[in-house]
Amino acid sequence: MKTVAITGTSRGLGLSIANKFIQAGWQVIGIGRTSPTGLQNYTHYTADIANMSDVFSVFDAIRKTGTTIDLLVNNSAAFHAGPFDSVEYINIANVIDTNIKGTMYVTMEALKSMSAGSRIIFINSVAGIREIQNQSLYCASKAALRSFAGIIGQELRARKIKVSSIHPGGINTPLWNEQNPYPCGSAEDALDPGIVADAVFHIAEVPHTTEIKTITMFPEVEWH
16 A cells, blocks of 8 residues: 655645545545544654654654655645735744745655665645746745745756646635635635545556656636
């Protein structure tokens, strides 16, 4: 049985990805601040990836089980919207510590349990390739991850570990609500999270002789 480790499985896209792999017969390791309920073939580790000690503890526990990670899905992210001149320092810290530093911590630790034939998939964003007004922090963090994924993809070729990035537009998740409305209309018009989960699974299942570097996808109510 193959094993996938997914960050941010508490709800939304991460939970959809977890369910997709569970249904396909994978063993799923979830990492998030809270644990979803009722999942089979699922092991949860409660952690905040922005906390270095949390990440070390999680992957130390995974290594002690002797588990090999066949796929890492870096999904966790913090979002902030608003003009930059209204940003507070705590907003900067939250987005950068989670989206960049936390994802790097997770990747570094997961690689200790990965071998030839494994993959890493980054759930990035169209914000990583486009300049979106009122999303300066999020765009900056996702652009950094786009570069990071591309660079380690080159570096890990010698270890035969492949790296891919998916850049979705708006996804119909609890991120969008009355306090943070979807900017292109109703959140129901955004991407179904199952569609993104399907893309993740497709990358995981293609022959390892195939490179999939970048996928960009977005709902028709957007254009990037």
